[in-house]
Amino acid sequence: AAGVIQSPRHLIKEKRETATLKCYPIPRHDTVYWYQQGPGQDPQFLISFYEKMQSDKGSIPDRFSAQQFSDYHSELNMSSLELGDSALYFCASSSKGANVLTFGAGSRLTVL
């Protein structure tokens, strides 16, 4: 069965650089969620989209932005990267109103 696809799996950036993470949801899933998980921490909700519109916003820094495209894939753009942005970034998808969120394998961002 198709799962949530995230790319890249690993990314190394310098401070103040920008990074873009991509997420391809499960086919026919119309809702995408982004989570940030620091080392040894629980996943923290950043932002979600339903039908290409932002549906909810969590602890996403102003330096970050995201969008969902017409094919339902989503991109998380991170600018002016800081050391503290080093984390695993997970994307999850679901059908609107469905209970189950399916997570991708994550993108590990390292900021040097």
Added chain:
Amino acid sequence: QQQVKQSPQSLIVQKGGIPIINCAYENTAFDYFPWYQQFPGKGPALLIAIRPDVSEKKEGRFTISFNKSAKQFSLHIMDSQPGDSATYFCAARDSGAGSYQLTFGKGTKLSVIP
């Protein structure tokens, strides 16, 4: 403020033992309580979930017990195996707020010793 409090932080059991992980919440509007299992370097995977109108749910070796009045729920793993060694997160969701995002507990790192 952590909306979902999870304990213990870590847990070590012998193979065949029954680890129990506990979670408590304050927001009475939460209406869905899943448990996720996460292996190192992987994304969280849904293990089992419960709604507040049910006091217990069992799927294979995994059981959720739910106490609505105490606002607590717990995960029991029967006949635990070394392959169960992972980090377990409880979570909660308030769909009535129009949001379907999950709020996670801090996680419990379980080690099952052969």
